[in-house]
Amino acid sequence: MPPKEPTPLSHSFGYQSVDEQEREQRIRRVFSAVAARYDLMNDLMSFGVHRLWKRRFVRMAAPQAGQRIVDLAGGTGDVAALMAGPDRQVTVVDPSAEMMEVGRSRGHQHVDWLVGSAEKLPLDDASVDTLTISFGIRNATRIDLALREIQRVLKPGGRFLCLEFSTPAWWLRPFYNLFSFTVIPRLGAWIAASPEAYVYLVESIRRFPDQPGFARLIADAGFEQVHWHNLSFGIACIHAATKPAQSPRTRDA
Template sequence: MMPDLSHTFGYQDVDQDERRRRIRRVFASVARRYDLMNDAMSFGIHRLWKRSLARAAHPLSGQVIVDLAGGTGDVARLMANGNRQVMVCDPSLAMMGVGRERGIPHVTWLAGSGEGIPLASSSVDTITIAFGIRNVTSLTHALKEALRVLKPGGRFLCLEFSRPWAPIRPFYDLFSFAVIPRLGAWIAREPEAYTYLVESIRRFPDQNEFKRTMELAGFADVSYRNLSFGIACLHSATKEE
């Protein structure tokens, strides 16, 4: 089930278009401080998680690789090379604008959402997405759209926050709900945005539930690997030949 993000903003009966606009406003408001805030929230560990994602993607010469919800391009940069096509696809022009200013070589930028990837069917070798799948308005729709653009045998890799191991869960919850919004107010100057991000993490399916959701969407060979005691999780799957 797609996490209901309406509670986060204090509204219940808003349509998907309005929800989409509000989520995009969140990312537009924090775009310039987003990477700095991620460093502060995770003590820099998010960079190690993203390197694990890039290694698991195993980019090869001649491949077409899309980093969906790729934001400022920090994951795409890890996979980019002149002998393959790496694209960032994101609905936030503000986030991509920050990445463009950094002049990341061998990366192209494409405006599009998880529910509407502006690419032909069966045209992509690998899709990666890091901490973005929980922000789509329809999880099932986004997964099926990823499946559509992948070539037969293509791979889907999703790095996302998940359910930590039970012994550390109370400390993680305390940090998430007490510390992160204050960091958002101090560093990003947007406490409401980071309250939303914490809530979206809490409402996202756990490891096994998301695995089942991927299988129901049509993916094959679905598996996952916990990172940092389950605080983050790397999910992987393929499109059947």
């Protein structure tokens, strides 16, 4: 199997390269194509285990009364619905209106919906208590910029949690790679009826950084207390971090 490659990161700000624009358009086409069957696709590919991962994820997020919580790339709102309550504000932010429309049709209570991308969040500085993202950060065209945007909108002391596919234990990796490169493409083609969808899915998982690599990206974006918790022997992983309660300049004063 081909080795896992690191996610290429651009260091230019303020504009997208042609490749980034093409990737963003490709991602949006993929999610438009699979919106109606996205959750079914996840159930089949993970044998339903993704629902257990997400419940663990929400327990770690520990939503509280009075908080403003954003579920970035929240899609159909399954994670947001688990965090929602009448005593807190939970907002799904996602670039795919089609995905969110599926979520709206399910009648999730106490969930708001907002179109926006991870690289340019439509949120004020220091306005969010907790920001979560599940199986979405790898779809950002610029992971470094997305993490800096997340850091920007969190309040000092605010928490960031990310659930994402990662690198499984060495003994599981050959079986996982075989499943990823054979079973997942066939399921994607069958469910989504879109070759682009399943090819992109496998590519995006393969290129995503491993656990320590992604932790470094989070720390580089200005977070502290960065740590991770493996799920299913590392097939998925929850990374968690905190925005510093004070800026470095304030602490050094």
